[in-house]
Amino acid sequence: MIETVLSATHMPFWKQLVTSIDEVLFPRQCIVCRSFLGSSPQRDRFLASGFDNHHVLSSYLCPDCFGQCRPLESPICPRCGRMFSSRNTGDHVCGECIGDRKPFHKARAWGAYEGALLRVVYSFKYHHKTFLARPLGSLMYAVLQRHWRSNEIDLVIPVPLHPKKLRQRGFNQSCLLIRHWPHNADWAAVTEPSTDWLVRTRWTRSQTGLRRKERRANICGAFSLQGRPPLASKNVLLIDDVYTTGATVAECARVLLDGGARRVDVLTLARAM
Numbered sequence: 001m002i003e004t005v006l007s008a009t010h011m012p013f014w015k016q017l018v019t020s021i022d023e024v025l026f027p028r029q030c031i032v033c034r035s036f037l038g039s040s041p042q043r044d045r046f047l048a049s050g051f052d053n054h055h056v057l058s059s060y061l062c063p064d065c066f067g068q069c070r071p072l073e074s075p076i077c078p079r080c081g082r083m084f085s086s087r088n089t090g091d092h093v094c095g096e097c098i099g100d101r102k103p104f105h106k107a108r109a110w111g112a113y114e115g116a117l118l119r120v121v122y123s124f125k126y127h128h129k130t131f132l133a134r135p136l137g138s139l140m141y142a143v144l145q146r147h148w149r150s151n152e153i154d155l156v157i158p159v160p161l162h163p164k165k166l167r168q169r170g171f172n173q174s175c176l177l178i179r180h181w182p183h184n185a186d187w188a189a190v191t192e193p194s195t196d197w198l199v200r201t202r203w204t205r206s207q208t209g210l211r212r213k214e215r216r217a218n219i220c221g222a223f224s225l226q227g228r229p230p231l232a233s234k235n236v237l238l239i240d241d242v243y244t245t246g247a248t249v250a251e252c253a254r255v256l257l258d259g260g261a262r263r264v265d266v267l268t269l270a271r272a273m
């Protein structure tokens with residue numbers, strides 16, 4: 001087993017040996033179902049050098065749980081990013097977006113918020129498995145590069161938490177997800193997020209369990225701008241972990257557009273179907 005792992009990575013020999021011994025003494029478990037995982041050349045490759053391995057989740061999940069993760073792909077709604085269940089059609093604006101024009105220009109996500117991915121996000125946010133920020137963030141970075149050109153984004157703004165929530169949780173999951181994005185001169189704007197301009201000024205009850213209209217009412221007026229941020233004519237990319245009904249990012253987008261932003265787009269890790 002050790003030989004297989006050693007030959008599959010570009011890590012220094014001593015590091016590979018330590019990793020292998022570590023795996024024997026502390027065998028890794030699936031984040032979701034806790035079944036034990038074997039050695040993972042993909043994980044080692046990712047940790048050693050890669051940031052573009054879209055199979056990175058297979059390093060943290062058993063094959064069954066990994067198989068439950070459903071990346072979003074066409075046909076989708078070009079505005080809200082909803083994936084259509086019928087595969088016999090092209091991308092088209094969904095009924096909801098026709099009836100209810102959203103303030104943001106377009107929203108995209110990596111995967112469907114269901115099954116194993118839902119539980120991975122839950123572990124990341126509520127069980128403090130913050131080491132997941134890097135692999136999950138890498139999936140979002142791949143979506144960013146697939147759906148945007150670098151000159152389409154001037155500012156990246158993570159959805160802020162209320163200060164009380166930030167103290168309770170200890171971290172803002174949206175900030176953490178993009179913290180490890182690689183530095184790239186072409187994408188300079190995305191590696192220096194603006195975290196001080198948009199603030200959450202009103203405490204709101206959790207959106208979980210609320211219906212669409214209730215979510216919208218609950219989040220209304222929760223965000224505001226701090227100071228006089230130079231948003232004029234800027235294209236902003238909002239970052240959040242999950243897009244459920246879009247009420248939170250729509251409210252953020254409204255505030256940013258009122259503040260002068262030209263366009264607001266949305267990137268999340270997961271999206272409710």
Ligand SMILES: [Zn+2]
Nearest residue numbers: 030033062065
């Ligand atoms: Zn599993």
Ligand SMILES: [Zn+2]
Nearest residue numbers: 077080094097
């Ligand atoms: Zn739509």
